[in-house]
Amino acid sequence: MADKAEGAFLTISELADDLGLPQHILRYWESRFPQLRPLQRAGKRRYYRPEDVALARKIHSLLNQEGYTIKGVQKLLGNKANGATATAAPAPAPAETGSFTDIGALRRIRAQLADALASA
Template identity: 60%
Template sequence: MALSGAPDKAAGAFRTIGELSRETGLPQHILRYWETRFPELRPLQRAGNRRYYRPTDVALVLRIRSLLEQEGYTIRGVQKLLAAERKRPGHGRADPELDIASVEAIRDDLVDALHKDAE
């Protein structure tokens, strides 16, 4: 499930709850509900409790949605699956593919910014 829209946002950019809602088609109240049910889903919260979803949060939202809608899991089933994954050895290590994608997105943003400054 690829994110649609948001041509002005890089893949590694943080997203507000409104942007994530529009890109995934999930209502904002569902995203807030999932935060109460899945401890892994913890967007950054700034002043006024404004939520900022990191790329890892976006990937988790898409995964939860897929497990619920396509694979037929219940909320409790997804909770158990994610909890079991947390208990696996090596869980604390970052996903190297995700890290590379994030670094490449930051690099692309910096290159764009340098080009705009040179103009």
């Protein structure tokens, strides 16, 4: 968001506008992804911390740009899906621009994803 300082908390309407989604989608994601837990103040007003914003952006990207299902994203994020423990490890944080990428780590992640898809 251009009008707020980086690291500032966002309201649900600000985050929804930023992602181009209706607010009820963010509330639904909160019910499906336990990691997405914004602060709630008086009147149940939600405030998304920078880590919540990053997670919401990641979920949005996986669902709407990469074609994952809710269940697939839950597995990628390491949730318990339908009572079974997910086998996929959480996705690593994106590397900083210009930093060295460990090809071995990428291959391990690829293998974990392939295992998760095979067991689905």
